[in-house]
Amino acid sequence: MQSRQISAEGVRMRFGSGSAAQTVLDDLDLTIRPGGFVTLLGPSGCGKSTLLKILGGILEPTSGRVLIGGRPVRDAVGDRQIGLVPQRPALLPWKTALENAGLLRQIATGARGRTETAQAAERALALVGLADARGKLPHQLSGGMAQRVSIARALAMDPAILLMDEPFGALDAITRDEMNEKLAEIWAATGKTIVFVTHSISEAIFLSDTVHVMGADPGRVVETLDIELARPRTREVFADPLFASYSGRLRSLLEPKAAV
């Protein structure tokens, strides 16, 4: 596979203008190596979603740039190299799970790719464990299932890079653990680069090679922590003393006042 390193260089994002202007991200640098599982961990409102959209090339930064394998992120998006799972599932309510899963790939490939799209959507649904729900409409799905359709929609494009914005935030703890294991499997099996946004410390540790801790006002990366727990990881990892030490470290980074 061609090198798909993601690098953000001096990314700055401002919303609004005049006195209402808000600097959400300021001079942010970030490098993500291909094939890694990287988490952006930070408090709510620190700009995680904004950063992820910029990395995914669907939001243009005010200044700075994002390169994928040395090329502008737009090119990678055009080649379906990036799949983005937004924070809300954003499914079309009149389309079945299967049709929703195929939506973006269908548009990217046009009418020619209809059969491949349907097959890819089918595989993606199976991958997230929703093969049986293919004919269901979004209102017939639970919140967690809808979110998994949204993940399938990204997977159906078979992207080298998967950007996920708090995909399991709405799930109960048990389902969340299951989905985390499932995601780790998918990642191990496919060698995709995954950039994962969360505000859950244990989720971040369980999944990641690298955790970038973000701070707010303005959003920036305050610390980067490598997680050196052996893989494949199971639920036993939660009992690992190393897990506890990572957890304490991350907690102190997220609550700087408590750490002093």
Next chain:
Amino acid sequence: MATATGTARTPAPAAPERPDRPGPRAWLSAVWPSALVLLAVLVLWELAAVAFGVSQFVLATPSAIAAETWASRELLLAAAWVTTQEIVYGFAISIAVGVLLAVLIARFHWLDRALYPLVVLFQVVPKVALAPIFILWFGYGLTPKLLLVVVIAFFPITLNMLVGLKSIDSDLLLLMRSVGATRNQILLRVQVPTSLPYLFAGLRIAITLAVIGAVVAEFAGASDGLGYLIQFASTQLDTPLMFSALILVSLLGLALYYGMSLVEIALARRFPHIRADVR
């Protein structure tokens, strides 16, 4: 991903499950309380008119109205047919104009900026006052009626549809754009279907306005129709006939409203989010 899964089956078309519909029994149990109240009002009306000796010129009794309706049934039906045409054609044109305007405004930024303020500004014009002008220009025929119906009814359609077209999820919009969706693709595949519940909300307002438009246009100048009949009966001091025509025009409005609900239900099979409980 192909590395992760095995065989690729060709998927069968995935059909959405059918939404449940209330049966006639449920409908009846929902309707009978108001039917009972209506009946009570009619009886009271009849009794009060007799007890207080109110003249039929002032307030016709339900029994007199019923008798008049039966006696003048051919006249009433002919007039109802004329008014029905005015409303239905006018409403159809209103939908076409209203939807087209909304889609164009949503699609082209410059139209949004150029046209939308004018459309809103147009709302301060008391449109029923346009009726005499339309009569002056187009005579006593169908045209001025259609014109007035459209002028009154298109606005809630445009406004609601426009809100619907703009209500699409911002992240989905960004995702669609990122995979190269054109503005037309986004409009037709996402925005228009998304806007359907809003469109129907607008249509429900518009259909009642269309009835008002047709009646007012007939008041202003006509040679036929239920509105014309009401006015004619008033000059003849034929109060029961006035009420007959009034009731008929109300039933007409009700029937059209109900007809539209049927269209809505039919469309909800394909686009279930039209039903409020699905959104």
